[in-house]
Amino acid sequence: MRRLIFVLPLVAFAAVAAWFAVGLTRDPTRVPSALIDQPIPAFELPPLPGSGVPGLSDEAIKGKVALVNVFASWCVPCKAEHPILMRLAEERRVPIYGINYKDAEQDARAWLDALGNPYTAIGHDLSGRVSIDWGVYGVPETFVIDRDGRIRHKHVGPITPQILQDEILPLIASLEK
């Protein structure tokens, strides 16, 4: 009987370890976007003056498989993913729409002048109000939109070549079928 007491800590730990093991299979940081498979929110954003492309609204996005990319000139990861967006834009496969998040006009313009403009249209979201409707909580974020104007995928953080090849391009291909 007395021996059993000494086994108790081991048993308790076994239970805790099993519980940790199950916990590991779950990712607490992955809060599934409530907007997945939902229609894009209704919005209308003014164009970025001097960018040479129109502003953005939900109506403009619908009808074609498209990417919506939330960016800002003050965001370094955006700079990292920018060449990938440029290459994708040159392929002219899908339109890339930009939402310029909490950015001053002249800075965003200078940024696009220096790095190139991959966007078919840019909505200038100075207050970040529209981005809240999109569930944006950091830049960059990229959404894949299907023909019916529904959000099918959301990627948080910069797009890497690997993510483009493994996640985004296959999804676009399947949506275009």
Place this chain on the structure above:
Amino acid sequence: MIAEIGHFALLLALAVAGVQAVVPLIGAARGDVPLMQVAQPAAVAQFGFVATAFACLTWAFVVSDFTVAAVVANSHSAKPLLYKITGVWGNHEGSMVLWVLILALFGAAVAVFGRNLPPALRARVLAVQAMIGVAFLAFIAFTSNPFLRVFPPPNDGRDLNPLLQDPGLAFHPPLLYTGYVGFSVVFAFAVAALIEGRVDAAWARWVRPWALAAWAALTLGIALGSWWAYYELGWGGWWFWDPVENASLMPWLIGAALLHSAIVVEKRDALKTWTILLAILAFSLSLVGTFLVRSGVLTSVHAFAVDPARGVFILAILVVTIGGSLALYAVRAPALKTGGLFAPISREGGLVLNNLLLATATATVFLGTLYPLFLDAIGGAKVSVGPPFFNATFVPLMVPLVAAIAVGPMLAWKRGDLPGALARLWAAGVAAAVAVLGTLWLAGGPAGALLGLGLAAWLGVGALVELAERIRLFRIPASDSFRRAVNLPRAAWGMTVAHLGVAVVVAGITASSAWQTERIQLVRPGETVEIAGYTLLFRGTERVNGPNYVARRGIFEVSRDGEPVTTLYPAKRFYPVQGMVTTEAAIHTNLVADLYVVIGDPDSGGTPGGDPRVLLDAPADAAWAARLYYNPLVPWIWIGCVIMVLGGALSLSDRRHRVGAPSRARRPIAQPAMGD
């Protein structure tokens, strides 16, 4: 080249640790002295290699070698030198290297200072230490290589999280790790004792200094972390019951219990199996803390990048280390001889009560921290357990503990006299009554504050009464009392000082939670705000350029009764590389209370805050949201922690920890304490 040397040194350290983990154990089992003696040079060599690796990594950070991935991800050429160095451990890979560096340092310290330990015990302790080393070095080598190169190298790095660019947080991880890892020595001693099947007073005497050193470092680390949270997070809170804070609190509580139960083993040869269990648990909880932070199973403001492969690896380490040691405990502990008997009311009884309360408190924190994870594991909702749970469970456990701390040392060993002890504590009782009535008269409550300050006075004066009894103050001539005080063992002084520290902390926590005053309002240049008798004149804001940030800081001229006191400069900093804005609180302290000022966003006519440009380019006459706090006694929380650490250091310097039990050992046993 330097990075490759570092990587190579890490792998060499892994190889050396592998040898150190096996050969001395075989030697100890066979009684083969040459094999046992492999342990010491191996421990020193392991430390040498890890130190080389750490130096190489530090070099890469200092010279901003952007071919190294960890440097790119966490450093920037414009970052001040101090933060280039502290950036070494401001990321997952580097912090693990720091972890093994401290582990290897402790191993080397046991090898060098433990010359007079019995050879078999020393060989086993070092082998167990090396096993832990193997696990973590392999973890670094296989899942978290800090020396990974990137090609092509970017022009500049992505900078360290600005919240971590702070002197308080710069030294928080090394201290915390010293605490966590220090318990590995205690753990190794416990496992070695289980293998040998022998625990005696001498064992307790060897273990205590390591436990003390680890506990003191952990205390300082936790205090520094909480102080950082207080001034950096910008709302005057100093403890958040965040999972990662809890992860450091749990080993601290168990470590405190261990310190006390080891005394019982040393003096009375009792509580042996319990002390061994505490020694295993203290380090196990440190490992669990590491697991929680590194694996990403719990979300926390502290969590680094999440990588499931790392989580699985750390869980494996956890299962082998904790499961293995507890299995050994289940097999060997029942055979340990039980020692002296004691009555419930006795010094031992008091220490058992202390242990029970501390262990229960640890269990409470453990459940509260892991309950969300548990709920998620059985498919329930994602929830978080917040301060209300901890305040409702943890605080009621601390009340009897604090009350008992004053009484325990007044009881005799074996059989104590509780009414007699309480009678001799009359001065503490008077002090508590004065504190309660004074609080009632001055502040009128709340009830929690009356209780807290009463307890603090009871404990503070109680600790002094115990000291006065020891030196027979007022009963014998003052000069004799003085001589007694000088001759008192350092450990006795250490206890008094540490218990005084607890009283100071309790007072600080009570007053700051009961009487914090807060004022939030929009201020325009030229306007004044009044708080707690202070008048703050807002002079406006100015732009300041830092090395890797730009800031807008407010200027508040503080006066009291027309007399100027100081000028406070609360600021908002924008770090362009990370695109992050941080709040820099301005604090004026007189050690009794803090005046705490932060500025929010300028009133920009409906534009939501967060855009750094709104912040930096706000017009000179803009109104700013300012938050002012008056935090009474809040500095005492950290002062009390420092006093506790001083108590620990005093006890650590006690001669008895160095010149061991002469009657039990065949030759003099020296156990030098760390750091004297």
